[in-house]
Amino acid sequence: MTIISLMKQVPLPSEMRMGEDGLMDRTKAKSIINIDCAYGLEAGLQIKSEYPEAKLIVCSMGPPSFTESLEKALALGYDEAYLLSDRRLGGLIPMLQV
Secondary structure: EEEEEEEEEEEOOOOOEEEEOEEEOOOOOEEEOOHHHHHHHHHHHHHHHHOOEEEEEEEEEHHHHHHHHHHHHHHOOOOEEEEEEHHHHHHHHHHOOO
């Protein structure tokens, strides 16, 4: 069994600022794992505790700085981590939610 968890990193709410252009400015805000994604990571770990042969994979999309969160997932017990990082992907998520 292979379990794939998707993880999003978001700015720490207390440090979030909007730029003059009305867009979120992430340059100075510390990022954390989205709380809903953290629940998903935990669910994967719980399943693996019941099925030790299960393979846990975590994937995220974002800038290279997101590797810190992926490393945390590996430290928790995930087997593999993948980061999709390309400037051409910037702004893709809002387009998918339309």
